[in-house]
Amino acid sequence: MNRMSIQLTTAEVLGLWHNVHLALVRDDEPDLSARQVTILLTVYLEAPPHTVRDLAARLQVSKPVITRALDTMGKLGLVSRRRDEKDRRNVLIQRTVDGALFVERLADTISVRAQELRTDL
Amino acid sequence: MNRMSIQLTTAEVLGLWHNVHLALVRDDEPDLSARQVTILLTVYLEAPPHTVRDLAARLQVSKPVITRALDTMGKLGLVSRRRDEKDRRNVLIQRTVDGALFVERLADTISVRAQELRTDL
C-alpha cells in the first residue's frame, strides 16, 4: 500500500482525541478503562492464542488486573474465556460476536471524527 | 490550510487507538477515564469560561459526575476551581501548568503512534 505521508498538528490530534471521547461518553455503550480498551483491542487485532499471562506481560501490569478486566468485559459479553486443553493451567481469551460488533462500532466512531476533523480545518 | 484528504482504514484507526492506549497504560501517568479525558480536553481546547453546568450539558451527564471528576483531576493538579465573583453560584474551571504539560504529553504520545502507524503499513 503506497500512500501520501501525513503530518498531524498538536491541535489536530488533540481535537481527534477530544471528539472521539466525547462521542464515547455520550453514547449508550459502557465506557471502558484504558486497560480494558488495550486488552480488548489486543485480543481482536492480534493473532491468538491470548493468555492472562501474555496480556499482563504485554501491558506491563499484574495478572489480577487482567483477570478483573476479563471478568468485567466477560459480563458485558465482549470476550469469553476457555481452558486450554493442551495445558490446563492456561486460560485462552476468545473473541465474541458482541465484542466484534463493539470493536466495529468503535472503529466507526473514530473514523467519523477523523473525517470531521479534516473538514473542520 | 489546504491539505490532501486522507482515508483511514478500519485497521488503521483501530491500530492507532490500540497503540496509544497501550502507551498510556504502560507509562507512569495516571490513567484517566473517558469522562475525565473529555472534561480535560474541553477545558484546554475550548474558550473559557467553563462551568460545572456547561460541562455537564456538553457531556450529557449529571452535575455530580463533573464535580467528582474535577475533584480527582484537581488532586492530580490537572485543573483548578475558582468562584465566579460575578455570580457566586458559579464555579469556573481553570487550566493549570501541570495540566497543560499533561495535555502536551498526551498529544506527543498520540502523534508518535500516528507516525508509527504510517511506517508500519
Next chain:
DNA sequence: TTTAAATGAAACGGGTCCGTAACGATTCGC
C-alpha cells in the same frame, strides 16, 4: 514419585465512581 514451578483466580482492605436524592448558598422574579 515427590518436590518445585507456573498459571489463573480469589481474598483483602482501601479507594474511586456510579446514579439519585437531598442540601446550602446565591440570585432572580414578583
Next chain:
DNA sequence: GCGAATCGTTACGGACCCGTTTCATTTAAA
C-alpha cells in the same frame, strides 16, 4: 423583602478497580 429557581456540592448505598498476598490446579523437574 420573600419565595422560587439556579448552581455546585454532599450524602447514600452499591458496584467496580486498585495492588498485594494467598490459594488451588496443573505441569515439569529431579
